[in-house]
Amino acid sequence: MKLFDKVLIANRGEIAVRVIRACRELDIKTVAVYSDIERDAMHVRLADESVCIGPASSQQSYLNIPGLITAAEITDVSAIHPGYGFLSENANFAETCASSGIVFIGPTPKNIRLGGDKSRAREIMKKKHIPVVPGSKGVVSTEEEAIKVAKKIGYPLMFKASHGGGGRGMKVVNSEGELKHAFYIAQREALTAFGVKDLYLEKYIPELRHIEVQILADGDGNVVHLGERDCSIQRRHQKLIEESPAPIASDRIKKKLGALAVKAARAIGYRNVGTVEFAVDPNWNIYFIEINTRVQVEHPVTEAVTGIDLIKEQIRLAAGMPLGYKQSQVKISGHAIECRVNAEDPVSFTPSPGTITFMYPPGGPGVRVDTAVCAGVVVPAQYDSLVAKLIVHARDRKEAVARMRRALGEFIIEGVKTTIPFHRRVLENEDFIRGNFNTSFAERLNGTKPKS
């Protein structure tokens, strides 16, 4: 049975290429969309059809809902895949698709709305006895309220934007003296960046491990998890290296993470592919932080260790197919690591857009490179700096580390600065090799102060 005849991909870059690959294997035709500076982009070349949806600015192109729906209508597609970022977590977009008779390949608008309201999601998890980071009950709307919460949980703490994402909208507060100023700044920043000023408070955990769990749900109550990913190597609260399984974590902790994630997904009637993110403190206490209602950048590490194609699963589930397996049928095999290659300075992480003059991607056993660029391609300043994902899979972590080191040694990109030199340093680091790291690791290695 054919799932869909034709799918439009409302995205660009490597994730658009990734979705085209899954569609082709499922015998589904594809439509790429592009802004007018990306006419020759790889996702446009690889798709069966393409439509220009506006000028370079994302607001007028990849975020332009009427433009995307028009493109979908003129090309007569039956479904839209949103990728990650852009409109992937926009409930209005999912609703507009549905009311235009187009299937949105993702969770329900209700799921998306809840995932996007992080303080409300916290409250729901609390009710279901899923531990959350100690903090405020819902939104804190006044400075007095924030002081009251702070007295209870103690410093340092963190203001977080309820509708925040992409590592933005967080502010660390070390004392009551700092709180007042931080409150107003964080509120203003939240309003500017996310259109909603709502903030909530969490205890700041300086040495945490970010461990998340991949889930699959069919909307009929069947939920399975595909193991966990450690994403603690971060800069500015954004991930740089991810791996599965989580190093050092005991089987007991892994089981607990999986069970909590499934419980969280059930608690909100989740459907399709999603991720439940947890903060894990140095004593292995686990706290829910948020649920991401989309495919993650780092999904390939899970694909490597489970052999499950997550994009095909998204498409199948969106087409109404039931989950094809039980938890006991999910097997984790070996170890996988992903390094995000961004066009950025490898120490300051400032963006380095420009033309790629030469590129040689690594290959060989157990190596996967997901990218949409090659020599001659311009990395635009307008969009995300991610240019390639390098993923390795091996029998165990030791071999995966050696393989990643080997692959990074082969990887050549010239013309723009990239994070490859940073990754090479991490892969040589004794603490990283031992699996002894947390979210402060990257900034410590680079000698830059952790930024809040």
Ligand code: ADP
């Ligand atoms: P993950 O690694 O968990 O998939 P990231 O935090 O790296 O997620 O975000 C994935 C992509 O989505 C990045 O391109 C990021 O910039 C973008 N993104 C995520 N949330 C938002 C948001 N609220 N606003 C803007 N961009 C976002």
Ligand code: ADP
């Ligand atoms: P986003 O929606 O932007 O992805 P998250 O709530 O998932 O935001 O947090 C992103 C990152 O910020 C985490 O991976 C972690 O590094 C850091 N972080 C989040 N909450 C805390 C906290 N309470 N204490 C310390 N660091 C935190």
Ligand code: MG
């Ligand atoms: Mg997050």
